[in-house]
Structures are given as C-alpha cells and as structure tokens.
Amino acid sequence: MIPRCIKGSESRPAAFAARPHNHGQGARYLHSCRLFKSWPFRPALVLAALFLVSPFLIAGGASEKPLPDDSPADGFPVSVLDSFDRRVIISREPKRIVSLAPNITEILFALGEGDRLAGRSSWCDYPPGVENVPDAGSLMEPNIEKIASLRPDLIIASAHFQRGSLDKLDRLGVPVLILFGPESFDGLFYTIDKLAGLVDAEAAASRIKTDMRRRIEAVQEKTAGLARPKVYYVIDFGAGGDYTAGGNSFIHQLLTMAGARNIAEDLKGWAYSVEMVIQGDPDLIICPDIPGFRERLTASPGYRSLRAVREDRVFQIDVDLIDRQGPRLIDGLEVLAGIIHPEAFR
Known part of the structure; x- marks a missing residue:
C-alpha cells in the first residue's frame, strides 16, 4: 500500500x-520561554541562543x-x-x-x-x-x-x-x-x-484562518491613513547587550501591520545599541511583560533620557502573543495596534 x-x-x-538560517531566531524563541522570563537567566540565554548554529534549522x-x-x-x-x-x-x-x-x-x-x-x-x-x-x-x-x-x-x-x-x-x-x-x-x-x-480537522482549520484573515484586514483598515509613530521594540538590554527586532523579522512585520514605523527597520539581525535607540528617538517603546523589566529599562542609563520614557510612553506586551507561531498571533497584532493607535481601537 x-x-x-x-x-x-x-x-x-x-x-x-x-x-536563510537566522542566528537570532534562537533569541526570539527563548524570548517567549518561561526560563527567559526569569530575569537572572535571561541575558545568558539570549547570548547562547544567538550562536545556535545548526543546518537542521534551515x-x-x-x-x-x-x-x-x-x-x-x-x-x-x-x-x-x-x-x-x-x-x-x-x-x-x-x-x-x-x-x-x-x-x-x-x-x-x-x-x-x-x-x-x-x-x-x-x-x-x-x-x-x-x-x-x-x-x-x-x-x-x-x-x-x-x-x-x-x-x-x-x-x-x-x-x-x-x-x-x-x-x-x-x-x-x-x-x-x-x-x-x-x-x-x-x-x-x-x-x-x-x-x-x-x-x-480541516473544517476547523478553515474557520480559524478565515477569522484571522478577517481580523488582520480589520486592523489594517483601522490604521490605514494614520500617522505612523516611531516604535522601538525591546527584546533585551543592559550588560548582556541590546537586542531588538530588525527589518527582516516577523515582529517587524507585525509592527508595520499595526501601523508603526520600526526605528530598527534597517537592521538585519537582532543586535542593537542604546546609542542607536537615542538617535532613533522613538515615540513609544514596547517591551516584554516580564516582572520588573519595564522598571529596570526606564531606570537604565541611556534609556531613562529617552523622550518616550520621560513622557511615560513605555508599554508592555505578553511576548507569547507575538513570538509563538500559533493562533494567538492575531491577538498579538491587535494588542500592538491598540498600543500604537489607541484612538482607533477604543
């Protein structure tokens, strides 16, 4: 048979x-893991993941x-x-x-x-x-x-x-x-x-995809024609390095779909610097909802002088909504759009 x-x-x-193989995928995946969300382990995990090199990931x-x-x-x-x-x-x-x-x-x-x-x-x-x-x-x-x-x-x-x-x-x-x-x-x-x-479960799959496509279109319709604020998305920062989502990442795609301009859109990869963030002067900052993360970020040298920090425009998001390639991605897109354009999603 x-x-x-x-x-x-x-x-x-x-x-x-x-x-292509993307060394930063490991960092992005660990970004959503429970161990990553425990602050003392986070920087070491990011650096280790950045150097995961395996042809089997391609x-x-x-x-x-x-x-x-x-x-x-x-x-x-x-x-x-x-x-x-x-x-x-x-x-x-x-x-x-x-x-x-x-x-x-x-x-x-x-x-x-x-x-x-x-x-x-x-x-x-x-x-x-x-x-x-x-x-x-x-x-x-x-x-x-x-x-x-x-x-x-x-x-x-x-x-x-x-x-x-x-x-x-x-x-x-x-x-x-x-x-x-x-x-x-x-x-x-x-x-x-x-x-x-x-x-x-083909019928259920069809319903899920139809609903997600409808909600994607709704987000894009609501943000069409609106001013696109400059956004910096924080994956990590501090002594272990500064990391964000570059223009070749899916998080960048989500930010764009949500009506934002990613200040790191020209970046190919994940490593960034606080000096580049200062130069980009974001209108708002989005970071993980890890306990204490926002407080440490806004008190950190360099970051605390940013206009977005001074104006209290630093927002947190459940990273599982935008890191996991699952049905909740559409929830993540809607949350991002609500942060970036609250006036359109009240």
Whole structure:
C-alpha cells in the first residue's frame, strides 16, 4: 500500500525554500520561554541562543509531489514531508500525540483536538488546563524516557529542535514530525493545515484562518491613513547587550501591520545599541511583560533620557502573543495596534 501524501490547502510558502538560517531566531524563541522570563537567566540565554548554529534549522525547499492514492477509507497511512525535508510515514490517525513546541500545542487546542495530547513540552503553558497534560521535557532537551512511557503514536516538534534529540526519538520507533513554516501568517496557516490534515480537522482549520484573515484586514483598515509613530521594540538590554527586532523579522512585520514605523527597520539581525535607540528617538517603546523589566529599562542609563520614557510612553506586551507561531498571533497584532493607535481601537 502506498501512503497518500498530506498537503496543506495552501502550497508550501515560497519563503520556505529560500529561508536563510537566522542566528537570532534562537533569541526570539527563548524570548517567549518561561526560563527567559526569569530575569537572572535571561541575558545568558539570549547570548547562547544567538550562536545556535545548526543546518537542521534551515527549512528545505523540496516540493511535495503527490503519490498514487490507494490508501484505506480513513486516509491512512500518510506520507508527510516535514520541515527537515524528511519523508515521515504515519501509519494510522494519531490518537496520542506528544507536542514538543508551544505553538503546536496551541494549534491542536484551537482545532478542538487537545484531547489527543498525551504529553507536552515544559514550555507549553497555554491554554489554561494544559498543565494537566504530562510534562515531556523541553523542546531542546526532551525527556526521552518519559516520552516512551506515554506510548505516543506521533511526536511533533518545531523550530530549534536539535538533531541529537531527533536521533534519540527516532529510536523509539514512533513517527517524529518536525513542523514549522516561515515566520509569517502564511507560515502559520501552512502549519495549521498540516496539523489539521493529520487529525481530520480541516473544517476547523478553515474557520480559524478565515477569522484571522478577517481580523488582520480589520486592523489594517483601522490604521490605514494614520500617522505612523516611531516604535522601538525591546527584546533585551543592559550588560548582556541590546537586542531588538530588525527589518527582516516577523515582529517587524507585525509592527508595520499595526501601523508603526520600526526605528530598527534597517537592521538585519537582532543586535542593537542604546546609542542607536537615542538617535532613533522613538515615540513609544514596547517591551516584554516580564516582572520588573519595564522598571529596570526606564531606570537604565541611556534609556531613562529617552523622550518616550520621560513622557511615560513605555508599554508592555505578553511576548507569547507575538513570538509563538500559533493562533494567538492575531491577538498579538491587535494588542500592538491598540498600543500604537489607541484612538482607533477604543
């Protein structure tokens, strides 16, 4: 029997094939992790993540060619080309999934398929109640013995998964699917479609994408024609270095869609400096909602002299809303737009 080939309702985004390796992706991903949100650990994690170099983080550009379909009525087995360009055979509809990425977990719940989760990573902290699902370790250091004990029929990971962990998981004899798209709404829709195809939730996926597109259009309509204030988005600052979202980042795309002008739009990467922030003279500053972060930032040399700080225009945002490639990205866009243009979103 030849397994059918699963494809999303949209073809693989063009950006997938040409996607360069971005050392800063590690910093951005850790930006949303619980450990990152504990201040003493944050600078070291950012610097470590900036130098994560792995060819396995690069999305391959192979196209998906449908295979002859003589699969049984339930659609399985299926052949899935994952984001490491591996052809993964899934013999039956997955009922016990271990998710090793927060965005994958959030997508499954949004599809109405959260009850399929047999395990989740320690970084999966949304939606409420997910903490009751057994902890299977982190994305970078999964607990192989715990995962084996959960008897999964499918393991799903996302960006920043390590080759050594993949080799160990492969020895369990369970399909391991590495799934991530380009950092964009189209990339998110690609991932939603892939997951939906595995759990028979195509109708739910269509509803999610339709609603997100409607809300994206609403934000853009409300901000069209408005003055675009200069914004500085803070990832990190201080002795460990200053980091922000450059013009080639998805956070930059979100800021632009929300009606802002990113003062770091010419930056390619993540490393910045307080001198460059002073020169850019932002109208407002957006930073993570890490406890104490705003207070330290506004008291820090250089930053405390900024006009945005003096005028009390420093705002915080839940970074999970804009870092995780999940259904809450649209919430993040709306929150950003409300911060940047409060008059249009009252």
